[in-house]
Amino acid sequence: PPPTGGPYYYAVTGLDRGKNESDPSGTITIAAPSTPLLATPADGSVDQPLKVSLFWHTDPQVATYELQVATDSTFASGVIFGAGELLDTSRTVVLNEGPTRYFWRVRSSNGGGIGPYSAVRNLTGGFPAAPLLSAPAHGLTDVTTEPTFVWNSTGGADSYQFQLSTTSLFTTVLVDTASLTDTTFSVAGLEGSKNHFWRVRASNNISEGLWSQTNGFRTGPAVFVEGVGEIPAEFVLHQNYPNPFNPNTRIAFSLPAFSHAALTVYDILGREVSVLVDEELAAGYYSVGFDAGLLPSGTYVAVLRAGEHRAAKKMLLLK
Secondary structure, X not given: OOOOOOOEEEOOOOEOOOOOEOOOOOOEEEOOOOOOOEEEOOOOEEEEOOEEEEEEOOOOOOOEEEEEEEOOOOOOOOEEEEEEEEOOXXXXXXXXXXXXXXXXXXXXXXXXXXXXXXXXXXXXEOOOOOOOEEEOOOOEEEEOOOOEEEEOOOOOOOEEEEEEEOOOOXXXXXXXXXXXXXOEEEOOXXXXXXXXXXEEEEEOXXXXXXXXXXXXXXXXXXXXXXXXXXXXXXXXXXXXXXXOEOOEEEEEEEEOOOEEEEXXXXXXXXXXXXXXXXEEEOOEEEEEEEEOOOOOOEEEEEEEEXXXXXXXXXXXXXX
């Protein structure tokens, strides 16, 4: 193929066995293609879906097409799609900013060069933008195993879809709930001391929008009943085991009556390090794990409060 620029001209001659050359054939002109003519959507179209199909008219003299889509009418910035060497006269593009005006144009090329861009058309998306996640915040640790998820409302949204997974790629989905009309959703029974990831997308009668960013968090240790036996006779906070520890240990306690229990770990200066338990618990024997993997070596204090009772135990972290 000749370099772009054109127009170009070519002719053909023939050679016999004696290398005698004939006169040239007639001359053929190869010119750059004409300006493409856009078809659909019509200029100024509104309420377009997330995935919009753009069409333009075919030209038998064209080899390939180049399509540009941008939020800037000059295409100097905000380009969300730009691809050349398209062989077809249509392309489906994913819009990315919800109810925003987009601009698109096409140009074509062949052996004679690259033609001029078409006239610019605009269209406006009618789908809702991606929601902004609020709580639990990204990177939060010691989250309860029964969290309530909160996100900001999105203009033009009729409902929301919520997904929760243990992988950031959502290859394994724990919860997938659509048609939510509120901007909060509660989940119970999550596994303790495990990473979780969540995301939300909005929908309306035009189409669903893009997924929000993904927020990740880690649940705190799950509290469990250690034994079934008799109801404890007294309030007790047992010494953690093992002690000294590195970096995991377990803290057991017993409650003689139903009460709101709070088990908190402090450093030697009295600064709160972790809240292991903060909930209503029935009478019984309990045990909870404590992961100090991110803490420095030193002395820590576990404090248990339940009703009018209070108890404390020193713990030694040696790394």
